[in-house]
Amino acid sequence: EIVLTQSPGTLSLSPGERATLSCRASQRVSSSYLAWYQRKPGQAPRLLIYGASSRATGVPDRFSGSGSGTDFTLTISSLEPEDVAMYYCQQFDTSPQTFGQGTKVEIK
Amino acid sequence: QVQLVGSGGGLVKPGGSLRLSCAASGFTFSDYYMSWIRQAPGKGLEWVSHISSSGSTIYYADSVKGRFTISRDNAKNSLYLQMNSLRAEDTAVYYCASRNRTGTPYNYWGQGTLVTVSS
Numbered sequence: 001e002i003v004l005t006q007s008p009g010t011l012s013l014s015p016g017e018r019a020t021l022s023c024r025a026s027q028r029v030s031s032s033y034l035a036w037y038q039r040k041p042g043q044a045p046r047l048l049i050y051g052a053s054s055r056a057t058g059v060p061d062r063f064s065g066s067g068s069g070t071d072f073t074l075t076i077s078s079l080e081p082e083d084v085a086m087y088y089c090q091q092f093d094t095s096p097q098t099f100g101q102g103t104k105v106e107i108k
Numbered sequence: 109q110v111q112l113v114g115s116g117g118g119l120v121k122p123g124g125s126l127r128l129s130c131a132a133s134g135f136t137f138s139d140y141y142m143s144w145i146r147q148a149p150g151k152g153l154e155w156v157s158h159i160s161s162s163g164s165t166i167y168y169a170d171s172v173k174g175r176f177t178i179s180r181d182n183a184k185n186s187l188y189l190q191m192n193s194l195r196a197e198d199t200a201v202y203y204c205a206s207r208n209r210t211g212t213p214y215n216y217w218g219q220g221t222l223v224t225v226s227s
Contacts, residue, residue: 035213044112044217045203056215088153092211096169099145099153 002027004089006100014108019076021103023089028069033093036065036074040085048087049074081107110134110216112204117221124194124225130187130204130218138162138182141207143214144189146200146223156202157189158210172198194225 003026013019023034031052039045047056049065052072062077076083084107089100116128128144144156157178158167166178177190187204201222205214 033211037214037217044219045205045214046217047213047215050213090153090213092213095167097155099155101152 001096002029002091002094002098004091004098004100006087006089006103008103009101010104010106012106012108013079015079015081017079019079019083019105021074021076021087021105023067023072023074023100025070025072025091027094029072029091030093031068031072033091034065034067034072035090035092037088037090038083038085039088040082045088076105079105079107112206112216112218114202114204114218114221117202117223119224119226120194121227122195122225125190125192126194126223128189128191128202128204128221128223132185132187132206135206135216137180137185137206139208141209142178142180142187143205143207144176144178144187145203145205145214145217146198147203147220148197148200151200153203154200159187160210191223194223196225199223199225 005024007022034052036049037045038048053065064075066073086102088102111133113131120126143158159178175193179188201220203220204218206216207214
């Protein structure tokens with residue numbers, strides 16, 4: 001199965017700073033089948049990015065996704081306090097679908 | 109407003125059984141593929157099982173094959189997971205999630221229900 005490794009494990013930044021989250025796959029993943037999710041404390045996960053770079057409905061444009069092959073990135077251009085959450089990448093290119101371990105984003 | 113509300117979690121002894129439910133509202137449940145996804149303490153998300161919109165196609169992770177059974181009742185807008193022969197390693201928060209079809213991301217998730225397997 002494809003292993004997704006997310007880094008860093010925890011990201012602690014000040015409001016307004018840029019957050020860069022990495023997702024590295026153990027094998028090539030088609031960009032069409034790479035997604036990012038956000039899970040805020042006490043809430044259900046929410047789809048943020050699909051197709052590696054397309055924002056889901058209602059997602060603020062400070063969130064962007066990029067990458068291809070084995071390296072993918074989620075960027076929050078200017079961190080807001082409400083962005084405190086866990087972020088997970090997912091591949092559903094190769095069965096079984098797999099998720100990364102997650103990156104925790106904190107406000108410094 | 110789309111809602112997926114999970115229920116049925118709790119404390120169960122090793123070897124025991126539990127049935128999880130997920131009640132859907134706010135969308136046409138019968139049009140969507142559904143999955144169960146879990147997260148064990150300190151671990152990442154793990155896909156558990158998938159069922160197609162009609163219920164005709166079902167898949168399981170190797171870790172639960174032969175022990176868990178997924179099903180759905182489109183008339184009741186509900187998804188189920190029957191979990192038998194539970195093990196300590198099945199301890200996790202279980203999420204139900206919907207997707208348009210295979211090969212698409214999960215557009216909606218439930219809030220999760222906690223299953224604890226312990227003696």
